[in-house]
Amino acid sequence: MSHTYEYPRPALTVDCVVFGFDGAGLKVVLIRRGLEPFKDAWALPGGFVQMEENLEDAARRELREETSLKNVFLEQLQTFGTVGRDPRGRVVSVAYVALVRPDKHPAKGDTDASEAAWFPLSELPPLAFDHDEILRVARERLRGKLRWQPLGFELLPEKFTLGQLQALYEAVLGTSLDKRNFRKKLLPYDFIVPLEQFTSGQHRPARLHRFDRHRYEALSRGGFHFEI
Amino acid sequence: MSHTYEYPRPALTVDCVVFGFDGAGLKVVLIRRGLEPFKDAWALPGGFVQMEENLEDAARRELREETSLKNVFLEQLQTFGTVGRDPRGRVVSVAYVALVRPDKHPAKGDTDASEAAWFPLSELPPLAFDHDEILRVARERLRGKLRWQPLGFELLPEKFTLGQLQALYEAVLGTSLDKRNFRKKLLPYDFIVPLEQFTSGQHRPARLHRFDRHRYEALSRGGFHFEI
DNA sequence: GCAAAAGTGTTTATGTTACACCCATGT
């Protein structure tokens, strides 16, 4: 070990923006902080990176500890390091975006966090630190990515209707889409596979579909181009 | 200050992938390391983040110190934090991408680095640390972004010919493009402004153009969509 | 029978691709 350890260094945290979709709108997981600073305020789940821990592992650990979520889609977003973003001193945070299916994941607090809950993006409480900013960047990223990558499937149940898929796109993109054109665009790629199962309920049953990840990856390798 | 300082923490660095374009191919700035580890190996310019220094400021400072580059386009790329990526111990690096016009920027070493030089992407030496990986991600990002954003203008002189612009796109995307279709696609947006100046040289003079940043930003705000 | 969501095709407009020749200059 050379001069690497000779001077003070920032603290390093990870923060996770966990998106979910309930059929109507996008939601995000927040935890109520149990400690100062910002005690009792809502914040993104996250915490300090351990010395021998990869960044993504730290993000997954914090998610597990604070929200009981595991095996979720997780991707690095951006690193936030403005001096003064944390009143405790210099803290640099590597932010991650996670996508989960709320039906599979109840989002209950476990250890550190006294409470964890889903919030609709339209009804957010004030957030601790610069977490509004992190969340804003995360929303932009999600909107940008959804158009070129079929991320939607990380947010929907394994079997879903085309109506649900479209509602998700509409919620993320903030626009309304034409039902026929939406299907015409997606279905020919054949990574959305129709099943012989249908929903039941008050209305006409809708056909269920599943996402064919292998088919999608094969297409991707061929350098295909897909845009909603 | 609470428990923030109670345990050991990773060291934090910034590393910069500086791209330039010389009319023929993409180049990147490397510095020859003067210290262990990887003494005398080539590496990306970068260094430790100071305690009261914003991340981007640290990146700009290191660029200035190691390569004399200033006032360049700079954007955060991704954070690399795999345990073991630095033999000195746990070092997490926030990587940045910079775009510069090589004509304006000679890239001479200044302080820390004994040497700084431009390397064509096709003739790279072995790099220190995980800098190959960082560079790989940077190239991908550049390729991805160039198609939706007119980044090209950061890499070309203020006044440029359409031939130069096309050569740049071809170098970054790794494809060849049709001259007529390329112009037909870009010019109607009117953010490339023809000038009444022409090159001189061995061949027919080419009209010079400039990038109209305001026009581009006005278009962007209108949510326009541009793709090569 | 009515309310509510599912499902389905065609036409028109727009954008993309492919393609070949003449022009201006320096040597």
Next chain:
DNA sequence: ACATGGGTGTAACATAAACACTTTTGC
């Protein structure tokens, strides 16, 4: 005169956008 890169248009094709009615179910 020739070598070199600059500059220009059109037709075929593919993709995107606009648009309305019928079906099935639960109540």
